[in-house]
Amino acid sequence: MGKIATIRIVGKEYPMSFSLMAAKKITEKFGSIDKAFQKMAQGTAENSNDTLMDTLVYMVEILISQGCAYKNMFEKDVPPPENAPVIEGKWTPLPREALEIALGISDIEEINAKIQECINGGKEKEVESVEKNLQATQG
Numbered sequence: 001m002g003k004i005a006t007i008r009i010v011g012k013e014y015p016m017s018f019s020l021m022a023a024k025k026i027t028e029k030f031g032s033i034d035k036a037f038q039k040m041a042q043g044t045a046e047n048s049n050d051t052l053m054d055t056l057v058y059m060v061e062i063l064i065s066q067g068c069a070y071k072n073m074f075e076k077d078v079p080p081p082e083n084a085p086v087i088e089g090k091w092t093p094l095p096r097e098a099l100e101i102a103l104g105i106s107d108i109e110e111i112n113a114k115i116q117e118c119i120n121g122g123k124e125k126e127v128e129s130v131e132k133n134l135q136a137t138q139g
Helices: 020-030 033-046 049-074 096-102 105-138
Strands: 004-009 012-017
Touching (some): 012 049, 012 105, 020 033, 033 049, 033 105, 049 096, 049 105
Antiparallel strands (some): 004 012
């Protein structure tokens, strides 16, 4: 499992996880993780805010959903921080509509950076594990 990144939205710290399920959903929508990043960069380069915002909101929605699912499944006995989005004992992701209301144009750069931090953190763990497995079989 990749590391959990966090993103602050309306005073709450939401966990974000680049799980296999997140990778699968992103790949189904965009064709690959790299194509999703290209779509984000393309939106910035072309100043196509609709494309960029739709991509960012989709990515944040998936990553937060997976972060909350991870916390609910594997860290349910860990007391949540005071500003955690926990409702009735469960980490609760924001639905797409709430994300679109809460996030503003001025948040685009930070959201983009948080998405990349989360995905790159997940990739680093994955590569590290593969390297360790190779060393173990060769050693």
